[in-house]
Amino acid sequence: MTEPLSPIATLRRELDAGTTSSRKLVEGALARAGRLESLGAFVGLRAEAALAEAEQADARRGRGELRSPLDGIPLAIKDNLVQAGEPTTCASRILAGFVSPYDATAVARLREAGAVVLGRTNLDEFAMGSSTENSAHGPTRNPWDAERAPGGSSGGSAAAVAAGIVPAAVGSDTGGSIRQPAAFCGVVGMKPTYGRVSRYGLVAFASSLDQVGPFARTAEDCALLLETLAGHDPRDSTSLPESVPRYREALTGDVSGLVIGLPREYFVEEGVDPEVLAVVRQAVAELERAGAKTREVSLPHTRHAIATYYLIAPAEASSNLARYDGVRYGHRASGAESLGAMYRRTRSEGFGAEVKRRILLGTYVLSAGYYEAYYRKAMQVRTLLRRDFEEAFRGCDVLLTPTAPEVAFRLGEKAADPLRMYLSDVYTVSANLAGVPGVSLPGGFAHGMPVGLQLLGRALDEATLLRVADAYQRRTDWHECRPPEPA
Amino acid sequence: MARITREEVERIADLARLTLTPDEAERMTGELERILEYVASLEALDTEGVEPTSHASPMRTPLREDRVEPGLDPDRALANAPERDGHAFVVPKVIAEDEA
Numbered sequence: 001m002t003e004p005l006s007p008i009a010t011l012r013r014e015l016d017a018g019t020t021s022s023r024k025l026v027e028g029a030l031a032r033a034g035r036l037e038s039l040g041a042f043v044g045l046r047a048e049a050a051l052a053e054a055e056q057a058d059a060r061r062g063r064g065e066l067r068s069p070l071d072g073i074p075l076a077i078k079d080n081l082v083q084a085g086e087p088t089t090c091a092s093r094i095l096a097g098f099v100s101p102y103d104a105t106a107v108a109r110l111r112e113a114g115a116v117v118l119g120r121t122n123l124d125e126f127a128m129g130s131s132t133e134n135s136a137h138g139p140t141r142n143p144w145d146a147e148r149a150p151g152g153s154s155g156g157s158a159a160a161v162a163a164g165i166v167p168a169a170v171g172s173d174t175g176g177s178i179r180q181p182a183a184f185c186g187v188v189g190m191k192p193t194y195g196r197v198s199r200y201g202l203v204a205f206a207s208s209l210d211q212v213g214p215f216a217r218t219a220e221d222c223a224l225l226l227e228t229l230a231g232h233d234p235r236d237s238t239s240l241p242e243s244v245p246r247y248r249e250a251l252t253g254d255v256s257g258l259v260i261g262l263p264r265e266y267f268v269e270e271g272v273d274p275e276v277l278a279v280v281r282q283a284v285a286e287l288e289r290a291g292a293k294t295r296e297v298s299l300p301h302t303r304h305a306i307a308t309y310y311l312i313a314p315a316e317a318s319s320n321l322a323r324y325d326g327v328r329y330g331h332r333a334s335g336a337e338s339l340g341a342m343y344r345r346t347r348s349e350g351f352g353a354e355v356k357r358r359i360l361l362g363t364y365v366l367s368a369g370y371y372e373a374y375y376r377k378a379m380q381v382r383t384l385l386r387r388d389f390e391e392a393f394r395g396c397d398v399l400l401t402p403t404a405p406e407v408a409f410r411l412g413e414k415a416a417d418p419l420r421m422y423l424s425d426v427y428t429v430s431a432n433l434a435g436v437p438g439v440s441l442p443g444g445f446a447h448g449m450p451v452g453l454q455l456l457g458r459a460l461d462e463a464t465l466l467r468v469a470d471a472y473q474r475r476t477d478w479h480e481c482r483p484p485e486p487a
Numbered sequence: 488m489a490r491i492t493r494e495e496v497e498r499i500a501d502l503a504r505l506t507l508t509p510d511e512a513e514r515m516t517g518e519l520e521r522i523l524e525y526v527a528s529l530e531a532l533d534t535e536g537v538e539p540t541s542h543a544s545p546m547r548t549p550l551r552e553d554r555v556e557p558g559l560d561p562d563r564a565l566a567n568a569p570e571r572d573g574h575a576f577v578v579p580k581v582i583a584e585d586e587a
Binding site: 097098099101102193194195208209234237238240301303304306307308310311318322325326327328329330331332336337338339340341342343344345347348351353356357359360361363364367373374376377378379380381382383384386418419422432433434435459 | 491495496499500502503504505506507511515518519521522523525526527528529530532534537538539540541542543544546548549551559563564566567568569570576578579580581582
């Protein structure tokens with residue numbers, strides 16, 4: 001069996017009806033992962049362990065002891081979230097040989113719910129990139145067109161869901177790394193509010209921006225995953241204490257009276273593909289037909305978001321990545337005659353070009369004489385960007401924008417031009433800087449490739465985002481479109 | 488005027504404990520120059536008196552009771568060590584001619 005897997009809600013009905021078993025689902029997922037190996041979505045599969053866990057889930061079902069609606073469902077995890085007893089590579093040579101002694105909280109929660117981790121998915125090295133090309137494992141390909149990038153950095157998770165290998169996956173989003181690949185691959189991807197999901201066991205890139213979140217085919221499945229992932233964790237000091245709503249109960253299908261803000265800075269003709277914009281405008285019309293009100297709003301500092309992000313994120317990264325020194329884990333250069341030489345050689349051999357570029361940029365902007373002009377300035381503009389959202393949400397409930405200014409670009413197209421690659425995050429970075437939640441969902445096609453709609457919400461208001469996304473999916477069938485089956 | 492010179496790139500590489508090949512240093516200088524030129528657009532923005540945001544959610548450092556709790560046991564913590572001796576990480580000698 002190598003057919004694409006259905007959404008979780010459908011699989012659960014089949015499991016409940018006894019027409020399939022967790023073991024069959026996992027066998028099917030493994031077979032399909034093998035058949036679609038050339039996508040490069042996975043960097044490691046846990047075939048034996050996953051089958052054993054599926055049998056345990058089936059046994060629990062037989063005893064009437066199901067742990068949760070996720071019990072026995074196969075999922076994939078981005079390879080920057082640690083899993084006990086499994087390697088974590090972050091797609092970097094510098095973590096060669098590393099095996100985690102513990103589970104990330106996000107992973108532990110999914111396991112406690114009975115979910116079966118099928119394997120680890122590919123990413124840009126340390127989540128730094130927008131195409132999943134910066135990977136020591138080689139690139140991931142877009143299931144809709146193998147010559148195109150799946151987006152990044154969580155490209156492996158997005159491709160695995162789009163190709164129907166797994167019904168859902170987990171990724172991380174520092175500047176758009178869940179939402180942009182979700183858009184490029186035609187699936188749903190959510191970055192929750194900063195602090196909503198624990199970062200414990202998420203390998204740190206930029207700690208004030210990093211957030212863990214789900215990929216799925218439907219808003220309903222995303223809601224289910226978020227209920228499991230979210231919640232306070234004493235092991236993450238930035239984890240929010242607020243209780244977790246039952247997100248699925250918010251999915252009423254009703255958006256009448258809801259006010260959707262359309263930020264004018266995201267709809268300017270220059271810099272965005274007009275066909276992408278046309279798809280977004282159709283979605284606006286659909287939501288208006290569903291009873292939502294729309295109004296233009298302004299986020300006036302939007303044009304400064306990329307510059308702000310590419311100062312703050314590398315600054316934090318340069319500090320976080322200081323830990324890779326060859327002393328305690330991962331790669332160590334051989335034959336160094338002193339500790340200093342060992343550090344330098346280990347780091348120079350272990351990191352790829354984009355990671356080095358960001359470490360250098362971050363070190364530069366934090367260094368004496370430049371801190372005020374670059375880093376402090378960026379933190380001040382971050383305040384202005386945050387205020388933009390506060391102001392906009394006084395007059396509306398959610399914002400609707402394109403997720404990316406274009407459809408998936410070709411592999412290699414931007415690889416030689418870092419700045420051009422950075423600009424592909426133009427619509428997603430602001431949410432990370434402001435800490436607000438965002439979701440990308442399939443809204444149609446341009447040039448034969450999926451287009452993502454982005455909904456942004458108030459802090460901790462994931463429920464409204466999911467309600468709007470679900471209402472849209474009840475009225476459209478873009479999320480049911482599948483990429484062509486490879487011959 | 489160039490915002491960053493090759494000498495500065497080599498200096499910050501040294502601070503970051505990275506050794507760049509001459510080719511890498513040349514390429515990085517050009518790329519960082521372009522990136523810094525782009526981010527310099529922030530200079531035009533008046534941020535006089537604006538409080539910096541270092542973190543999206545305003546919260547105080549949470550505290551817990553000062554109580555001993557189980558942690559990672561030393562053997563598991565050392566299991567990934569490239570080289571170890573009992574409960575210690577082994578590294579090359581710390582003081583050498585080339586150590587800055």
